[in-house]
Amino acid sequence: MTTAEREEPLSGGAAGLAFAEATKVYPGRKAPAVSNLTLEIPASEICVLIGPSGSGKTTAMQLVNRLIPLTAGDITIDGRSVKSLDETELRRGIGYVFQQIGLFPHMTVEGNIGTVPRLLGWPKERIRARAQELLELVGLDPEEDLPRYPSQFSGGQQQRIGVARAMAADQPLMLMDEPFGAVDPIARDRLQDDFLRLHAEVPKTVVFVTHDIDEAIKMGNRIAILRDGELVQYDTPDRILAEPANEFVADFVGADRGLKRLVVWELRDLQLDPVPPDGAVGPSLPDSTSLRDALSQMLVDGAEQLTVLDGDGRPKGTVALEAITGLIGPEKKRTVEV
Amino acid sequence: MQTFVDAIEFLFDNLGLIWDKTLEHLALSGAAVGVALVLAIPLGVWLGHLHRGSFLAINVSNVGRALPSLAVISIGLGVLGVGFLNVMVALVILAAPVMLTNAYVAVNQVDPDAVRAARGMGMRPLQTLLRVELPLALPLMFAGIRTAAVYVVATAPLAALAGGGGLGDVIVNQPTYGPEGVVAGSIAIAALAFATDGVFALLQHAVTPRGLRGRGEERLVEPRVDTAAA
Amino acid sequence: MIAPIAQEPVIPEFERASECIRENRQFCFDWFVDNFDREFAPRLLEHIELTAIAVGIGFAISFTAALIAYTRGWFETPFALLAAFLYTIPSLAFFQLMVPITGLTVTSAEIALVSYTLLILFRNTLTGLREVPEDARVAARAMGLTQWQLLRRVELPLALPAIVAGIRIATVTTISLATVAAFIGVGGLGQPIFNAIQSGFKTEFVAAGLLAVLLALVADALLVLLQRVLTPWARARRA
Numbered sequence: 001m002t003t004a005e006r007e008e009p010l011s012g013g014a015a016g017l018a019f020a021e022a023t024k025v026y027p028g029r030k031a032p033a034v035s036n037l038t039l040e041i042p043a044s045e046i047c048v049l050i051g052p053s054g055s056g057k058t059t060a061m062q063l064v065n066r067l068i069p070l071t072a073g074d075i076t077i078d079g080r081s082v083k084s085l086d087e088t089e090l091r092r093g094i095g096y097v098f099q100q101i102g103l104f105p106h107m108t109v110e111g112n113i114g115t116v117p118r119l120l121g122w123p124k125e126r127i128r129a130r131a132q133e134l135l136e137l138v139g140l141d142p143e144e145d146l147p148r149y150p151s152q153f154s155g156g157q158q159q160r161i162g163v164a165r166a167m168a169a170d171q172p173l174m175l176m177d178e179p180f181g182a183v184d185p186i187a188r189d190r191l192q193d194d195f196l197r198l199h200a201e202v203p204k205t206v207v208f209v210t211h212d213i214d215e216a217i218k219m220g221n222r223i224a225i226l227r228d229g230e231l232v233q234y235d236t237p238d239r240i241l242a243e244p245a246n247e248f249v250a251d252f253v254g255a256d257r258g259l260k261r262l263v264v265w266e267l268r269d270l271q272l273d274p275v276p277p278d279g280a281v282g283p284s285l286p287d288s289t290s291l292r293d294a295l296s297q298m299l300v301d302g303a304e305q306l307t308v309l310d311g312d313g314r315p316k317g318t319v320a321l322e323a324i325t326g327l328i329g330p331e332k333k334r335t336v337e338v
Numbered sequence: 339m340q341t342f343v344d345a346i347e348f349l350f351d352n353l354g355l356i357w358d359k360t361l362e363h364l365a366l367s368g369a370a371v372g373v374a375l376v377l378a379i380p381l382g383v384w385l386g387h388l389h390r391g392s393f394l395a396i397n398v399s400n401v402g403r404a405l406p407s408l409a410v411i412s413i414g415l416g417v418l419g420v421g422f423l424n425v426m427v428a429l430v431i432l433a434a435p436v437m438l439t440n441a442y443v444a445v446n447q448v449d450p451d452a453v454r455a456a457r458g459m460g461m462r463p464l465q466t467l468l469r470v471e472l473p474l475a476l477p478l479m480f481a482g483i484r485t486a487a488v489y490v491v492a493t494a495p496l497a498a499l500a501g502g503g504g505l506g507d508v509i510v511n512q513p514t515y516g517p518e519g520v521v522a523g524s525i526a527i528a529a530l531a532f533a534t535d536g537v538f539a540l541l542q543h544a545v546t547p548r549g550l551r552g553r554g555e556e557r558l559v560e561p562r563v564d565t566a567a568a
Numbered sequence: 569m570i571a572p573i574a575q576e577p578v579i580p581e582f583e584r585a586s587e588c589i590r591e592n593r594q595f596c597f598d599w600f601v602d603n604f605d606r607e608f609a610p611r612l613l614e615h616i617e618l619t620a621i622a623v624g625i626g627f628a629i630s631f632t633a634a635l636i637a638y639t640r641g642w643f644e645t646p647f648a649l650l651a652a653f654l655y656t657i658p659s660l661a662f663f664q665l666m667v668p669i670t671g672l673t674v675t676s677a678e679i680a681l682v683s684y685t686l687l688i689l690f691r692n693t694l695t696g697l698r699e700v701p702e703d704a705r706v707a708a709r710a711m712g713l714t715q716w717q718l719l720r721r722v723e724l725p726l727a728l729p730a731i732v733a734g735i736r737i738a739t740v741t742t743i744s745l746a747t748v749a750a751f752i753g754v755g756g757l758g759q760p761i762f763n764a765i766q767s768g769f770k771t772e773f774v775a776a777g778l779l780a781v782l783l784a785l786v787a788d789a790l791l792v793l794l795q796r797v798l799t800p801w802a803r804a805r806r807a
Binding site: 401409413415420492512517531 | 594658661662664668740743761762764765768770771773774775776781783787788
């Protein structure tokens with residue numbers, strides 16, 4: 001690695017992240033906190049690390065930006081080992097969001113967001129423009145909110161600012177440690193939705209730690225289940241729910257994992273039957289409805305079919321009850337594909 | 339260094355003198371603390387009980403802390419003339435603010451749940467005050483009295499300039515008692531101040547209701563890391 | 569050095585020995601106004617000078633000490649003990665004891681005055697730094713700030729309220745102690761007070777005392793203002 005490469009900070013786009021036998025043993029403790037963790041996260045994906053307390057998920061994440069030093073093994077970002085960069089340089093290329101948020105109380109929102117850009121020497125105008133852009137992206141009002149101080153915002157709003165701050169220097173990688181844990185369930189829901197929307201627009205690579213399986217299923221492109229420092233299963237939410245690797249995973253995801261799978265898909269993911277000539281049958285739901293909600297509605301109404309509406313509210317197809325239930329049942333009962 | 343050794347000698351050679359002066363000093367300090375107590379505590383407790391007058395109660399100590407002690411004594415000398423009483427008045431003015439503020443804050447911040455429970459049980463306001471608020475407020479209140487007492491003992495030497503007597507007499511009369519006297523007097527005052535602090539600490543512990551003891555009895559220490567300003 | 573208070577007040581022989589003066593009433597306003605420029609204004613300036621130098625030097629020492637203690641914990645106890653010890657020395661004694669060492673000079677007074685500021689300035693600065701919210705520190709570290717940048721951009725600004733509070737207390741205390749400094753003849757508002765002790769001239773007592781009180785209150789108020797100006801975020805409240 002040349003000196004020039006060594007000093008170039010990580011910036012722009014999204015980076016691929018790979019753990020290679022990463023291990024962390026705390027001095028004086030026998031069992032490793034993280035043991036030979038190996039997994040690959042493709043660029044632009046959201047990978048959720050989940051597990052019971054003590055599973056090592058937070059530790060694993062903190063190995064990436066070296067808040068905790070590696071004992072053995074390696075972690076690479078786009079092939080470059082995290083050990084090869086200077087600690088501070090490394091961290092300026094990684095966005096970090098955590099539960100307690102940690103906004104600087106003495107700086108305005110603009111000041112907070114501009115912290116890393118300022119360190120990187122960006123000119124003032126560029127920082128301001130970037131802050132405005134990011135605030136809009138996270139759903140706040142640049143004109144009103146940039147000059148305000150953190151104490152003037154609610155917890156949920158503060159975390160939005162935290163997310164904006166973590167993206168300010170266009171860092172290709174983002175680490176999020178139970179970021180929405182400190183807000184009430186309704187606000188959390190909105191934060192999750194808004195973050196997914198943001199990610200669709202600006203697809204950074206994200207490592208997301210949580211202990212909530214529903215959040216994991218909702219947020220993750222892939223989920224890594226950890227236990228006692230070891231990786232137990234790493235797959236898409238649907239695969240984990242359909243085929244848990246062992247009893248621990250099955251227990252962990254919950255006995256209702258069949259129904260949970262339905263959360264992953266929406267009506268628009270299905271092949272639809274045509275609308276009958278005499279109009280809509282059964283309840284009508286927008287195509288963005290999750291299959292779980294659709295199933296619930298049909299059961300409540302005692303219907304065997306429902307009509308799917310497009311973005312303008314016009315019927316575009318129908319779905320039979322068996323089509324949905326067949327998805328989570330045994331192979332032979334499947335009537336449609338997703 | 340030699341002076342220090344001489345000072346110890348001085349102390350032993352002049353025990354009678356030091357003792358007399360100490361008594362004078364304590365008399366003056368005690369009187370000032372006593373009067374300040376009688377004036378400040380009831381007022382502070384009353385305001386705290388009513389949860390009124392916070393602006394006044396809190397800022398009076400800010401102002402009081404700012405008053406230059408010699409200046410207050412000086413004004414006292416000008417307005418009231420020379421004498422024990424007049425110096426005492428000045429010391430009262432210096433001691434009262436801290437006591438007032440602490441008493442107010444102590445009663446004002448008594449756990450409102452405890453007060454609510456007491457009212458709910460049917461206690462009348464006066465009973466609530468005497469049986470619930472005061473005992474719970476005592477530790478913090480006492481901290482204020484303790485701070486004020488130490489402050490008075492440490493400031494009383496200035497009274498010697500106004501003919502008030504006490505250990506200050508020894509300190510201001512270097513021609514008579516020599517540098518070893520000055521050091522001896524200082525040691526005596528410092529010792530007295532520590533002793534006062536210690537006695538009040540014991541008293542504070544003694545009046546703390548058993549259930550609250552060992553919880554790190556609070557101390558509004560001067561110097562105070564206090565950003566709640568006027 | 570100071571004689572006990574004269575039994576018979578000695579009335580100053582100034583141009584206009586008005587009735588007020590002859591009767592040595594508590595406060596002769598006209599005399600005060602007439603003599604302000606000559607008697608009190610220079611003393612006031614001296615007093616301000618004494619205070620400013622003491623707090624300035626005291627702050628420089630304490631701030632440095634606090635930074636050292638912040639990064640090397642073992643330093644705290646020895647320095648704090650020293651500062652506390654100095655603080656307990658009665659002021660009259662401290663000033664006098666300096667005289668054989670540094671003479672009847674401003675230096676003697678300043679050594680004592682500086683010593684008295686150390687405890688509060690050191691304590692407040694150190695506590696202020698330590699009370700910076702932990703999550704702000706974690707965020708700063710994770711964002712890639714160096715130790716130095718963390719101190720300069722996050723910790724020191726957040727410690728400012730406590731630091732300024734300390735300066736405020738130190739200033740006010742110093743103004744008070746500086747009046748006593750006149751005991752060794754370095755001027756300041758204590759001078760007229762000590763003169764009055766000799767002469768029994770009441771107006772001088774009251775005038776000097778009032779000026780000192782005023783100076784202290786104004787300084788206190790100005791520093792409160794400074795504290796507010798330096799910490800705009802502390803006043804912002806949730807809409």
